[in-house]
Amino acid sequence: MRLILLGPPGAGKGTQAERLVNDFKITQLSTGDMLRAAVAAKTPVGLKAKEIMERGELVSDEIVCAIISDRIDEPDCANGFILDGFPRTIAQAEALTELLAVKNLELDGVVEIRVDEGILLSRIEKRALETVGGPRADDNADALKKRLEVYNAQTAPLIDFYGKSGQLKTVDGMQDIEAVAASIKEVLSK
Numbered sequence: 001m002r003l004i005l006l007g008p009p010g011a012g013k014g015t016q017a018e019r020l021v022n023d024f025k026i027t028q029l030s031t032g033d034m035l036r037a038a039v040a041a042k043t044p045v046g047l048k049a050k051e052i053m054e055r056g057e058l059v060s061d062e063i064v065c066a067i068i069s070d071r072i073d074e075p076d077c078a079n080g081f082i083l084d085g086f087p088r089t090i091a092q093a094e095a096l097t098e099l100l101a102v103k104n105l106e107l108d109g110v111v112e113i114r115v116d117e118g119i120l121l122s123r124i125e126k127r128a129l130e131t132v133g134g135p136r137a138d139d140n141a142d143a144l145k146k147r148l149e150v151y152n153a154q155t156a157p158l159i160d161f162y163g164k165s166g167q168l169k170t171v172d173g174m175q176d177i178e179a180v181a182a183s184i185k186e187v188l189s190k
Contacts, residue, residue: 001026001080001188002105004087006158007113009147010120011173012180016113017082019181026080034067035059045070065095072103080108088155093162110162111184113173117148 038046162168169187
């Protein structure tokens with residue numbers, strides 16, 4: 001099973017991704033983790049990424065796609081994967097579509113966890129209080145507002161992009177964690 005989870009910051013994508021990894025025995029692929037691993041392994045793509053990151057610049061979509069391409073060829077992805085943090089833009093989604101086509105792979109689904117953004121602040125505050133070792137640096141109202149602005153400008157358009165392709169499945173993210181998990185399993189079984 002090959003999946004993308006969409007939803008604004010605080011929607012519960014990480015929590016649900018962990019459950020899907022366990023339930024479907026697939027691998028969660030975080031672009032940040034993959035970049036760091038490629039740099040550490042000194043792969044050709046990793047070395048390019050390292051140069052760019054050392055200059056304080058963002059790694060290009062081309063390099064991120066190359067890292068994803070290499071990563072999904074690894075044995076632990078044979079049963080499938082969940083992309084975490086990618087794609088974030090229409091250009092990245094188009095690049096991913098081309099990448100998968102070259103490998104004769106398709107996405108099994110794009111799951112949008114739809115939430116009321118007005119309620120996200122209380123979720124983030126709760127998460128900050130419950131996080132072992134202290135809250136994440138971005139678990140506060142100002143950071144959430146900025147993250148939501150970026151999400152709405154860059155990533156939310158993917159909802160229409162994948163909706164038009166027929167791959168989008170939407171679940172109500174305002175339910176409790178168990179109900180959201182059950183809803184995701186239900187839409188994936190269709």
